[in-house]
Amino acid sequence: MKELRLMKGNEALAEAAIRAGTDAYFGYPITPQSEIIEYLMHENPYERTGMVVLQAESEVAAINMVYGAAACGKRTMTSSSSPGISLKQEGLSYIAGAELPCIVVNIVRGGPGLGTIQPSQSDYFQAVKGGGHGDYKLIVLAPATVQETVDFVKLGYELAFKYRNTVMILSDGIIGQMMEKVELFEQMPRENKDYEWATVGKKPGKDSVIVTSLYLKSEDQEKLNFRLQAKYREIEKAEVRFETIMTEDAEYLFTAFGSCARITRKAMEMARAKGIKVGLVRPISLYPFPVKIFEELAPKVKGILTVEMNAGQMVEDVRLAVNGKTKVEHYGRFGGIIPSPEEILNALEQKIIGG
Amino acid sequence: MTEEIIIAGFGGQGVLSMGQILCYSGVMQNKEVSWMPSYGPEMRGGTANCTAIISDELISSPVLNRFDTAIVLNQPSMDKFEDAVKPGGLLIYEKNGITRTPKRKDINICAIEAYDASVKMNNTKVFNMIVIGGFLKIKPILDLENVIKGLKKVLPERYHNLIPLNEEAIKKGMDIITYENKL
Numbered sequence: 001m002k003e004l005r006l007m008k009g010n011e012a013l014a015e016a017a018i019r020a021g022t023d024a025y026f027g028y029p030i031t032p033q034s035e036i037i038e039y040l041m042h043e044n045p046y047e048r049t050g051m052v053v054l055q056a057e058s059e060v061a062a063i064n065m066v067y068g069a070a071a072c073g074k075r076t077m078t079s080s081s082s083p084g085i086s087l088k089q090e091g092l093s094y095i096a097g098a099e100l101p102c103i104v105v106n107i108v109r110g111g112p113g114l115g116t117i118q119p120s121q122s123d124y125f126q127a128v129k130g131g132g133h134g135d136y137k138l139i140v141l142a143p144a145t146v147q148e149t150v151d152f153v154k155l156g157y158e159l160a161f162k163y164r165n166t167v168m169i170l171s172d173g174i175i176g177q178m179m180e181k182v183e184l185f186e187q188m189p190r191e192n193k194d195y196e197w198a199t200v201g202k203k204p205g206k207d208s209v210i211v212t213s214l215y216l217k218s219e220d221q222e223k224l225n226f227r228l229q230a231k232y233r234e235i236e237k238a239e240v241r242f243e244t245i246m247t248e249d250a251e252y253l254f255t256a257f258g259s260c261a262r263i264t265r266k267a268m269e270m271a272r273a274k275g276i277k278v279g280l281v282r283p284i285s286l287y288p289f290p291v292k293i294f295e296e297l298a299p300k301v302k303g304i305l306t307v308e309m310n311a312g313q314m315v316e317d318v319r320l321a322v323n324g325k326t327k328v329e330h331y332g333r334f335g336g337i338i339p340s341p342e343e344i345l346n347a348l349e350q351k352i353i354g355g
Numbered sequence: 356m357t358e359e360i361i362i363a364g365f366g367g368q369g370v371l372s373m374g375q376i377l378c379y380s381g382v383m384q385n386k387e388v389s390w391m392p393s394y395g396p397e398m399r400g401g402t403a404n405c406t407a408i409i410s411d412e413l414i415s416s417p418v419l420n421r422f423d424t425a426i427v428l429n430q431p432s433m434d435k436f437e438d439a440v441k442p443g444g445l446l447i448y449e450k451n452g453i454t455r456t457p458k459r460k461d462i463n464i465c466a467i468e469a470y471d472a473s474v475k476m477n478n479t480k481v482f483n484m485i486v487i488g489g490f491l492k493i494k495p496i497l498d499l500e501n502v503i504k505g506l507k508k509v510l511p512e513r514y515h516n517l518i519p520l521n522e523e524a525i526k527k528g529m530d531i532i533t534y535e536n537k538l
Contacts, residue, residue, distance in 0.1 A: 004382070006388065006390075006508070031394070032394055117394070173394070174418060177392055178389060178417045179378060179388075179391075180388070181387070181388060259417070259418075262416045263418060265415035265416065266415040266416035266419075269415060338418050340418075340419070340420040340421075342420065342421070
């Protein structure tokens with residue numbers, strides 16, 4: 001019998017973390033994602049699976065605890081919201097340099113600065129283009145439902161360990177706070193595997209394992225970068241995820257990710273009811289970005305409207321993928337304002353069909 | 356069937372839990388559901404609201420600005436959401452605390468005196484269940500039996516002895532809701 005529950009996005013994510021066999025969660029509360037650590041503390045996972053849940057003294061401490069746990073080959077994660085994720089950027093860069101696996105959740109709120117606690121998608125650039133220093137990439141997954149939030153925790157660990165890379169779940173206040181039906185996966189065991197790269201004590205006859213992101217010899221640093229770039233090319237080949245809705249006969253396209261894709265889907269349904277043939281492309285992996293589907297669809301449509309809760313970030317990747325083959329415009333609301341389906345439809349009519 | 360509902364009132368009136376009860380009941384009736392709360396500073400004493408959607412189909416947007424039904428429990432919510440009801444839709448309002456009655460002529464308008472009724476039942480906590488009863492009388496989208504099942508999911512087990520009282524409150528609401536404008 002499948003276990004169906006009605007859960008808040010944040011609570012479902014926390015439950016999924018326990019069930020995915022997480023060894024350690026380190027966090028620091030911030031709206032709109034405090035339910036994650038609240039739920040974890042309440043569930044007492046130490047008794048359920050032996051999982052460690054620890055409220056760190058700051059976001060910086062939490063990400064460095066993740067760095068440490070990941071260096072020991074543990075399944076580890078942290079979560080925060082935009083201002084807190086900014087604080088974690090140094091740690092993310094170090095973890096990338098040290099080639100370690102972990103999950104970082106960003107329940108995005110409006111910025112810049114301390115901003116607002118309302119939902120936003122203005123951390124797209126930070127998530128997919130860097131944020132910390134150096135040439136590194138995070139695998140970025142953008143759930144649009146509570147169900148996907150749960151599924152991406154499990155998938156996140158698979159990808160993180162396959163590529164020894166950080167996986168970021170880029171969600172927002174809508175998906176974090178809303179309740180939906182969700183099917184939870186069965187409890188998975190905590191792994192306790194011995195990875196050859198993990199620092200769990202030197203074994204007789206084996207070399208010491210050193211986890212570091214410091215290579216003072218430029219040749220060695222370049223070698224690391226070549227290794228990272230080769231890994232990113234592999235990820236770009238194998239891990240692209242997206243969803244297309246009613247694109248077969250589409251004359252126009254919407255594209256949006258996460259919660260915004262759902263609001264845009266409503267606008268698409270309204271447009272279809274008016275006889276406008278519009279489809280929707282929803283990138284699920286924001287890095288690697290689904291370039292090919294845009295290359296494929298761009299020559300077939302009269303224009304693409306990118307809808308985001310930001311001032312125009314993913315639109316740049318859409319334009320790169322489309323490469324001038326059709327018109328690409330952006331419609332966005334920001335600072336915590338959520339666009340309505342009506343205004344999205346209106347933007348399609350003004351900017352793409354009429355423009 | 357898709358029913359898009361906004362429920363709005365003061366924090367503490369049980370606005371968020373009303374939406375949750377409707378959604379849990381929807382799950383019990385094999386519907387698709389979505390519940391989206393306001394979670395801003397207004398939660399601490401100002402106006403609170405939630406969007407509850409119950410549908411036979413996959414729900415796209417959990418956030419809306421036009422609704423089939425608005426349930427408003429105080430004046431600021433009336434001011435904010437009267438205009439958000441779709442033409443032909445339904446506005447339900449609690450009479451207590453309303454200083455300006457609704458103006459729309461193109462929607463169904465119902466009034467309920469749920470607070471007074473809850474006082475008469477000696478338990479103001481069932482206020483929101485009376486309102487739910489009123490709503491289900493006008494829009495019978497969920498069976499009472501499934502609402503009770505939903506309540507069992509929302510309420511911690513130690514409160515399950517209160518379920519008969521809640522059922523009584525729902526039936527009370529069904530009795531006392533009245534049309535003020537019927538299309």
